[in-house]
Amino acid sequence: MASxxxxxxxxxxxxxxxxxxxxxxxxxxxESGYVPQPAARTIYLIRHGHYDAxxxxxxxxxxxxxxxxxxxxxxxxxxxxxxxxFDQLHVSPMQRAQDTAAxxxxxxxxxxxxxxxxxxxxxxxxxxxxxxxxxxxAEQARCQAQLERVFSAHFKPAVGxxxxxxxxxxxxxxxxxxxxxxxxxxxxxLEMSVGHSSISxxxxxADGGYKVIAVGDVGHLPANLHSGASGDPDTDLLVTxxxxxxxxQLAQTLELFLxxxxxxxxxxxxxxxxxDLVYTSSSGTRFGKAELMxxxxxxxxxxxxxxxxxxxxxxxxxxxxxxxxxxxxVAAGAxxxxxxxxxxxxxxxxxxxxxxxxxxQATKIPSAEP
Numbered sequence: 001m002a003s004x005x006x007x008x009x010x011x012x013x014x015x016x017x018x019x020x021x022x023x024x025x026x027x028x029x030x031e032s033g034y035v036p037q038p039a040a041r042t043i044y045l046i047r048h049g050h051y052d053a054x055x056x057x058x059x060x061x062x063x064x065x066x067x068x069x070x071x072x073x074x075x076x077x078x079x080x081x082x083x084x085x086f087d088q089l090h091v092s093p094m095q096r097a098q099d100t101a102a103x104x105x106x107x108x109x110x111x112x113x114x115x116x117x118x119x120x121x122x123x124x125x126x127x128x129x130x131x132x133x134x135x136x137x138a139e140q141a142r143c144q145a146q147l148e149r150v151f152s153a154h155f156k157p158a159v160g161x162x163x164x165x166x167x168x169x170x171x172x173x174x175x176x177x178x179x180x181x182x183x184x185x186x187x188x189x190l191e192m193s194v195g196h197s198s199i200s201x202x203x204x205x206a207d208g209g210y211k212v213i214a215v216g217d218v219g220h221l222p223a224n225l226h227s228g229a230s231g232d233p234d235t236d237l238l239v240t241x242x243x244x245x246x247x248x249q250l251a252q253t254l255e256l257f258l259x260x261x262x263x264x265x266x267x268x269x270x271x272x273x274x275x276d277l278v279y280t281s282s283s284g285t286r287f288g289k290a291e292l293m294x295x296x297x298x299x300x301x302x303x304x305x306x307x308x309x310x311x312x313x314x315x316x317x318x319x320x321x322x323x324x325x326x327x328x329x330v331a332a333g334a335x336x337x338x339x340x341x342x343x344x345x346x347x348x349x350x351x352x353x354x355x356x357x358x359x360x361q362a363t364k365i366p367s368a369e370p
Contacts, residue, residue: 038157038206042213044080044166045174045200048096049073049103050227052352055267057095062121065099066352072197072225073100077107079199079220080166086111089166090154092119092173100197101168111166118150121170126190144186147173151180157206171228174200181210195229197221234351247316250323250348253355258309258329269296274349274356282342282364307331307340321350329362341365 049069057063065073080086089111091101101113122143123135132140154165155177175189181202194200194216201213218226226232253272260268270293273279277289314327329342347359 036160038208039160039162040206041156041158041163041165041204043154043202043204044086044164045177045202046076046100046104046166046168047171047174047194047196047198047200047216047228048092048094048100048168049076050196051096053271055271061093061095064095065103068225068227069096069100069196070103072221072227073103074107075220075225076197076199077104080104081107084164086166087163089113089168090116090119091167092121092169093117094120094170097168097170104166104168108166116150116167118146119167119169119173120146121172122146123172124176124189125187127185127187128190131190143172144176147176147180151177155181155202155204155210157204157208178202178212178215181212183210192216193230195221195232196227198229243318246318246323246350250316250325250355251314253348254311254314254325254327258311262308264296264299266293266296269293271354272357274351274358276358277360278358279360280362282362307333307337323348323350323355328365338367340367 049065049072051063051065051069054063086108089101089104089108091097091113093115097119098115105111105113123132123140124144124147125137125140126132150173154167171194172189174194175192176186178192178200179186179189192215195218197218197220199217199220200215201217203211203213205211216229218229227234257268257272260272273289273292275289277292278286279288279292280286308331310330310332312328312330314325317324317326324345324347326343326345329344331340331342333339342365343363345361346357348355349358
């Protein structure tokens, strides 16, 4: 029985025509006794390109990729173009994955693309519970259910002929799916690390068996463009700033921080302090960023109308990607509270296109005798 030829003049007519054609095709297969056989399916799990944190980004979608991320994705696209045609490209809805897919597509013309909600980043339960103590157990359980849906729906043999598919998604998602393909404890996912724009390749055989062919392959990237995996250095594609621009940026960073600190702005604090911070307070105590951030975030609203901070006698000294910033901190008391002054000295490290304080020393200046 010959399938009819349909002329699609509108989207609805086209959809109806395709559905009718499919019905005729199935009828032909039944009449001929043809039964589609299982076939192999190869899935290329792609981690998105590098991105910078952006507090202004949509909280659901997150930030897009950086200039480094675009370069990584373009090189990845050139490598994938040499492989062969892909039948489908599935993409996480998060912005960094969408940007990566958009950078790949010029190298993969004609590849069908689909946004798959269950590919969004999440955190399943790991063996080392303390490493994800900031994620509620219920959220970890929801993540595991989400990723199990992905594995059940997609990691199975193709039907009729071999398929090659791409999934542009996230580090946690990729690592969990690899453990499932290996048939090992899925809580071991955190014991792996995959870099930005890396390829992890899994083949599902026609008989349902799994072959993990590659994990975190970044052979398409030169060493100075590696990022995102354990041990990778901080990397960027920015033109190195001259001394004048660096001093101006540091001065602006300090001014923005003092304005935010006056309102106990947690995000401003988080952006200003480096994760390896060593802070020595004017009272003689020493602590790191985690303890400092807990104190900032636990402040009651009534405590946020405290002193207003400003800087005097700012002295900035540059040593390549490290800077020392010394100044007098002026804490203008609220209401009738007396003004207080401190000598502050901070050591800053350049982190991509910004500076973060990695060490801080505060010394209270004694009040002048009346």
